[in-house]
Amino acid sequence: MPEQPPSLSERLGDVRSSPVRDILKLTQRAEVISFAGGLPAPELFPAEMVAGAYATALSPTSVAGALQYSTTEGDPQLRELLARRLAGRGLASHADEILVTTGSQQALGLVASVLLDPGDAVLVESPSYLAALQSFTFAGARLVAAPCDEDGLDPEALPALIAEHAPKFLYVIPTFQNPTGRTLSRARRRRLAQIAAEHGLWIVEDDPYGELRYDGQPLEPVAAHAEARDRTVTVSSLSKVLAPGMRQGFLRAPEALLGALTVAKQAADLHTSTVDQHAARICLQTGTLDAHIDVICAEYRRRRDALLDGLGHALAGGSTFNRPDGGMFVWARLPEGWDAGALLRTALRHDVAFVPGAPFYATDPDPRTLRLSFTTHAPAEIVEGLRRLRRAVEVGIDG
Ligand SMILES: Cc1ncc(COP(=O)(O)O)c(C=O)c1O
The missing domain is CATH 3.90.1150.10 (Aspartate Aminotransferase, domain 1)
Incomplete structure (x- = not known):
């Protein structure tokens, strides 16, 4: 047998x-x-813009680069454009701080693999994005629900949870949250940044929806607050504004985490598809996006x-x-x-x-x-x- x-x-x-x-x-x-x-x-x-971008990426003068292996960090010009986009949202960023990822889902998995050991606690909004919860659970995390009201996460509830569970990080979707559509006010973002600094917490802020705004004024990311800048990984994506099939995500991380995140990405997939990065870069460069x-x-x-x-x-x-x-x-x-x-x-x-x-x-x-x-x-x-x-x-x- x-x-x-x-x-x-x-x-x-x-x-x-x-x-x-x-x-x-x-x-x-x-x-x-x-x-x-x-x-x-x-x-x-x-479709026309994307088809044009791929045609340009695959034209005789560009095709060799577009079909070749590339660096783990991502296409330098794309990183520059993504850094400028984050700066436009109020988070001053440099291309060197950006890691291009295969969808923002990969960014969440990379954060989990770099920060979590089995049994570690992660604070998550209640309710939160299901595939993030799965990704953290897959890394062995113990999920701790942080209370939320109609205005999203309540930062004042965090100190007690931090004292009780010693979480590695807080995962938060501050703008037009999935699943609730809720948005964290500027005052709550500031409090969150202060509390994370006072209690020694990493923040992972996930923002794939912020550019889909129909009313009101944009709010700065949590990382834009001075206390949070060096303790926050900001994750975002072109999936909701361009096309999810292109799998173009990115993160901005503080220096203390970026190297480890890059090594984790190298182990996961070497780099995000070169041709897709080039097409995304062309869409961003031409301003048509x-x-x-x-x-x-x-x-x-x-x-x-x-x-x-x-x-x-x-x-x-x-x-x-x-x-x-x-x-x-x-x-x-x-x-x-x-x-x-x-x-x-x-x-x-x-x-x-x-x-x-x-x-x-x-x-x-x-x-x-x-x-x-x-x-x-x-x-x-x-x-x-x-x-x-x-x-x-x-x-x-x-x-
Ligand atoms: C909050 C949130 N984060 C991340 C993702 C993953 O998006 P993608 O991997 O396409 O960038 C989604 C997709 O629905 C989402 O809602």
């Missing part, structure tokens, strides 16, 4: 397959109007408004939901006695979908919460989706 090969690693045992992915599979029937996925609108992809961001922001704003205009009528009376100034998500809470997972099962029978909020909580899930994404469908489809959701809710009310 042939012997069985050895078992899988023990840490895999703690990592659940993403329940959100399982739900998304159910929503993929063509007839479903889905508020579930956090996907950019495919019909708004800047900024014009494109204006176009998608105008359309996403219409879609957000369509969802917000009809949501109050679609959900059961007594439900609450927020009104984010940007991003992709609205966060809602059903009245006492309702369960978002049960409502989803009924909703799917009416060809409409959303994501229940429970899987986004590291601990103590709130079964009444749900996340609705407004970017994937045009306003008329959103109106129809809400009509179907209302019918599903009426079934729920009738029992």
Whole structure:
């Protein structure tokens, strides 16, 4: 009899397959109007701009560089452009501080592999981005939920949690958070920076959505506050503003971490695809990306408004939901006695979908919460989706 090969690693045992992915599979029937996925609108992809950028990258004078191995840190000109982008958001940055990553998801994995030993605590917002929670769990982390209110993370709750759990870092999505769409005020960002400095904490701030702003004024990243600058890894991405398929993410890290992050990236994939980096660089250089961001922001704003205009009528009376100034998500809470997972099962029978909020909580899930994404469908489809959701809710009310 042939012997069985050895078992899988023990840490895999703690990592659940993403329940959100399982739900998304159910929503993929063509007839479903889905508020579930956090996907950019495919019909708004800047296909011509991207095709032109790849054609330039692969033209006879550039092709050899575009198809060759490259440095782990990333294309120097792209790093320069990304540093300038961060500076434009209020975080003065130098190209040498930037590491280009294969999506910002890789940046989160690199931070985990550089900072975490099995059993280490990580503070996360409650609720938070599921794939980040998975990545930290995969590195053996113990997730500690930090309390949040309608305005996001409450910095004043942190000192007690730090004293009790001695976490390695805090993971925070300060602007148009996934899943809640919440944004941390300037005052809270400042307090967070002060508390991290007072208590010796690393901060990992993840900001893929900040440039999708439809109302109000941009807020500086947490790392822009002097106390946080040398203790914060700022992670961002071109996925939501250009195209996620290009897998262009980046991080800005303080000197004390950057070397280790670069070595971890080298071990992971040597470097991010050269040709994709060159195409992204060309999109940024020509300035057409900024014009494109204006176009998608105008359309996403219409879609957000369509969802917000009809949501109050679609959900059961007594439900609450927020009104984010940007991003992709609205966060809602059903009245006492309702369960978002049960409502989803009924909703799917009416060809409409959303994501229940429970899987986004590291601990103590709130079964009444749900996340609705407004970017994937045009306003008329959103109106129809809400009509179907209302019918599903009426079934729920009738029992
Ligand atoms: C908060 C957050 N961080 C990171 C990511 C990963 O994005 P990407 O790897 O495409 O840059 C996402 C994607 O949805 C996200 O919502």
